[in-house]
Amino acid sequence: MYIDSHCHINFPELAARMPEILAKMADNGVTHALCVSVDLPDFPQVLALAHEYPHIYASVGVHPDYEDTPEPTVEQLVALANDPKIIAIGETGLDYYRLEGDLEWQRERFRTHIRASRITRKPLIIHTRSASEDTIRILREEGAAPEAGGVAGVMHCFTESLEVARAAIELGFYISFSGIVTFKSAKELQAVALEVPLERMLIETDSPYLAPVPFRGRTNEPGYVAHVGEYIARLKGIPVEEVAAQTSANFFKLFNVKEAA
Numbered sequence: 001m002y003i004d005s006h007c008h009i010n011f012p013e014l015a016a017r018m019p020e021i022l023a024k025m026a027d028n029g030v031t032h033a034l035c036v037s038v039d040l041p042d043f044p045q046v047l048a049l050a051h052e053y054p055h056i057y058a059s060v061g062v063h064p065d066y067e068d069t070p071e072p073t074v075e076q077l078v079a080l081a082n083d084p085k086i087i088a089i090g091e092t093g094l095d096y097y098r099l100e101g102d103l104e105w106q107r108e109r110f111r112t113h114i115r116a117s118r119i120t121r122k123p124l125i126i127h128t129r130s131a132s133e134d135t136i137r138i139l140r141e142e143g144a145a146p147e148a149g150g151v152a153g154v155m156h157c158f159t160e161s162l163e164v165a166r167a168a169i170e171l172g173f174y175i176s177f178s179g180i181v182t183f184k185s186a187k188e189l190q191a192v193a194l195e196v197p198l199e200r201m202l203i204e205t206d207s208p209y210l211a212p213v214p215f216r217g218r219t220n221e222p223g224y225v226a227h228v229g230e231y232i233a234r235l236k237g238i239p240v241e242e243v244a245a246q247t248s249a250n251f252f253k254l255f256n257v258k259e260a261a
């Protein structure tokens, strides 16, 4: 069994094909998926999917790349997270690659999410791009680590260095690899994945984006997370069953999800 720890199946290109998407998950042994919120206007759809399908879970949060969107307050996130199918806060974080200029609003929004995570005891889904130093610094300042009273979370779609992975793991976070790790050009990231212990690893699709080899360039979907798992197994030279079992166990542990949906 595999779990897609990060997807956007509420996006129109996937939401319109739900029966097909669920069938492909079943075919590939993908038992659960976490549908991740990117803004507040989309949240009702995300929550509706999680309520409709027992093995689909959801998060609440506002993505750092969404500039012209309602800004969440801590109280709002806490209230929206008050549902058994909402298992995480995010995606949140910093992205200095997509946006330029004074990004103080991004850092403030990130702090809001960390505070909501500490109150709700629901882990963070972190998006970080070209901003790893500030990301780690703010996680420390806001007490995201369990030893600082937080509940940690996951660094999703990880593309940073081994040093950043180690800093995140030290803060109690998991590292999640997407289809990017299967790309021929991703030599540095493959070296990082080799070093990250399986006990701290999750796998994801980030669908509809970033389809893994052999589907690169096509619309991604949760069923394809199996290809990420198979790649990690080959890379580490361990049985694919071990990758599937451990990354699934990590998911259940981090997000406090009971295995039987």
Ligand SMILES: [Zn+2]
Residues within 6 Å of the ligand: 091, 127, 156, 157
């Ligand atoms: Zn992201």
Ligand SMILES: [Zn+2]
Residues within 6 Å of the ligand: 006, 007, 008, 036, 091, 206
């Ligand atoms: Zn995402």
